[in-house]
Amino acid sequence: METSIEKITPYDEFNYPIPEAEFPKAGMSARAAAAIVISSEWTDANPMLNMSSFVTTWAEPEAAETAKRNIFKNYIDHDMYPQLFAMETRMVKWLHELWNGPKGVEPYGTATVGSSEACMLAGLAHKWNWRQKREADGKDASKPNMVTGGDVQIVWKKFLRYFDVEPRIVPLKPGNYRLTAEELDKYVDENTIAVVAIAGQTFTGEDDDIQGIHDWLDGYEKKTGISIPMHIDGANGGFINPFLYPDYKWDFRLPRVQSINASGHKYGLVPPGLGWVVFRE
Numbered sequence: 001m002e003t004s005i006e007k008i009t010p011y012d013e014f015n016y017p018i019p020e021a022e023f024p025k026a027g028m029s030a031r032a033a034a035a036i037v038i039s040s041e042w043t044d045a046n047p048m049l050n051m052s053s054f055v056t057t058w059a060e061p062e063a064a065e066t067a068k069r070n071i072f073k074n075y076i077d078h079d080m081y082p083q084l085f086a087m088e089t090r091m092v093k094w095l096h097e098l099w100n101g102p103k104g105v106e107p108y109g110t111a112t113v114g115s116s117e118a119c120m121l122a123g124l125a126h127k128w129n130w131r132q133k134r135e136a137d138g139k140d141a142s143k144p145n146m147v148t149g150g151d152v153q154i155v156w157k158k159f160l161r162y163f164d165v166e167p168r169i170v171p172l173k174p175g176n177y178r179l180t181a182e183e184l185d186k187y188v189d190e191n192t193i194a195v196v197a198i199a200g201q202t203f204t205g206e207d208d209d210i211q212g213i214h215d216w217l218d219g220y221e222k223k224t225g226i227s228i229p230m231h232i233d234g235a236n237g238g239f240i241n242p243f244l245y246p247d248y249k250w251d252f253r254l255p256r257v258q259s260i261n262a263s264g265h266k267y268g269l270v271p272p273g274l275g276w277v278v279f280r281e
């Protein structure tokens with residue numbers, strides 16, 4: 001059988017349509033591939049004008065240059081690229097400090113593709129913690145639920161569905177578009193893995209009543225002996241509250257707050273996509 005390169009059908013850049021549903025039969029020149037990608041992306045949104053999906057519109061040229069220099073690195077290979085991992089670890093420590101994590105504990109967390117991945121990891125950690133505790137107490141660990149507000153971002157609905165956690169979503173009502181403690185007694189119980197409160201919700205930019213929810217959960221523990229942790233979704237607020245409202249307690253200063261996520265790419269100067277999840281300890 002002849003297998004010489006000449007026998008491979010050359011890709012006719014001009015006449016052969018890009019197949020939609022089957023693997024292309026032949027390759028093409030880099031120039032043709034670039035032309036196709038560039039002409040296809042032409043009608044996509046211009047990131048400079050896209051304020052609606054909370055991504056960076058501009059970055060310093062040094063950021064773009066540094067990204068380009070590192071484009072061939074498989075970041076997850078920490079053996080090969082230990083300095084990159086050291087940078088990530090350093091940033092987790094910075095965030096733990098920025099969000100007022102307790103001193104003297106080892107900060108624990110990770111960079112992620114965005115808050116969506118960070119929320120999934122945080123949700124899973126809460127699910128496993130809850131399950132471990134239930135099993136240690138000899139109790140049924142088959143019906144986890146998570147409580148959050150109707151202002152919750154879609155990623156949490158994905159988390160609940162993918163990871164089989166019952167959604168307990170407190171509905172919004174006219175005049176109140178955030179989660180408060182008001183109706184928690186109808187939603188929280190021994191199977192609640194966490195209450196997720198938002199710092200900087202997607203619809204109005206408001207924070208949920210984080211302190212009110214925290215204090216209500218304290219009272220709930222006093223009454224029932226059940227201790228329920230909080231996760232703060234700081235996708236939007238995580239890099240705003242510490243700088244604009246340093247005295248406002250929305251973070252690890254509240255003991256029930258066990259984990260916080262934030263997006264790097266929602267504030268400027270960070271090309272998409274970067275997120276963080278940081279655990280109290």
Ligand SMILES: Cc1ncc(COP(=O)(O)O)c(C=O)c1O
Pocket residue numbers: 053054113114115116117119153155198200201202233235236263273274275
């Ligand atoms: C409150 C909230 N949580 C999570 C996300 C998901 O963030 P990302 O786009 O970084 O995955 C968003 C995005 O808009 C958000 O507003």
